[in-house]
Amino acid sequence: MTPERRQKVARLKANRFASLIVVLEEVDDPHNLGAILRTCDAVGAGEVQLVYPTKAPRMRELKTKSAASAVKWLTLKKATSIKSCVASLHRRGFKVLVTALSDKGKAQWDWNLKAKVAIVVGNEHRGASEDAIRLADGIITIPMRGMVQSLNVSVATAVVLEEALRQRLWKNTKGA
Numbered sequence: 001m002t003p004e005r006r007q008k009v010a011r012l013k014a015n016r017f018a019s020l021i022v023v024l025e026e027v028d029d030p031h032n033l034g035a036i037l038r039t040c041d042a043v044g045a046g047e048v049q050l051v052y053p054t055k056a057p058r059m060r061e062l063k064t065k066s067a068a069s070a071v072k073w074l075t076l077k078k079a080t081s082i083k084s085c086v087a088s089l090h091r092r093g094f095k096v097l098v099t100a101l102s103d104k105g106k107a108q109w110d111w112n113l114k115a116k117v118a119i120v121v122g123n124e125h126r127g128a129s130e131d132a133i134r135l136a137d138g139i140i141t142i143p144m145r146g147m148v149q150s151l152n153v154s155v156a157t158a159v160v161l162e163e164a165l166r167q168r169l170w171k172n173t174k175g176a
Helices: 003-014 030-043 082-091 130-135 153-174
Strands: 017-025 045-051 076-079 095-099 117-121 138-140
Touching: 017 030, 017 082, 017 153, 030 045, 030 153, 045 082, 076 082, 082 095, 082 117, 082 130, 095 130, 095 153, 117 153
Parallel strands: 017 045, 017 117, 045 076, 095 117, 095 138
Antiparallel strands: none
């Protein structure tokens, strides 16, 4: 590795947000998983928790073409239950927000995503589990104005993470 590349890697690692964690609850499509991991890297999420009660993706599966460029830069942790994952995040001082279709949810911009926050996204078919919703400190519901009620999980994750990045950059550039 050239000295310039080493400096770039060190600078980018220093720009990670240790206070922003993404939790993937049984996301099973490799393309969605790859797109989410790339988005996590792009916005500077410090850690990604992979929650799979039965069969977790192996590192080999995470290093698909769509995810390979991001995986090597992310801190990945595996959990076997959403309950243990959320409990661990709470012990570490994180507020846990879950994305879900709910009348009790608030738009992503109505949450303080500058804080120490973990964002849980659910499976492509079922969404977040009832346990994830029950254990979370709040629900993020992305506003929809068309006929469709939900976005693809990777798109929804990107929408929420871009808002987290916007809030964090606003704070840094505007002194708020």
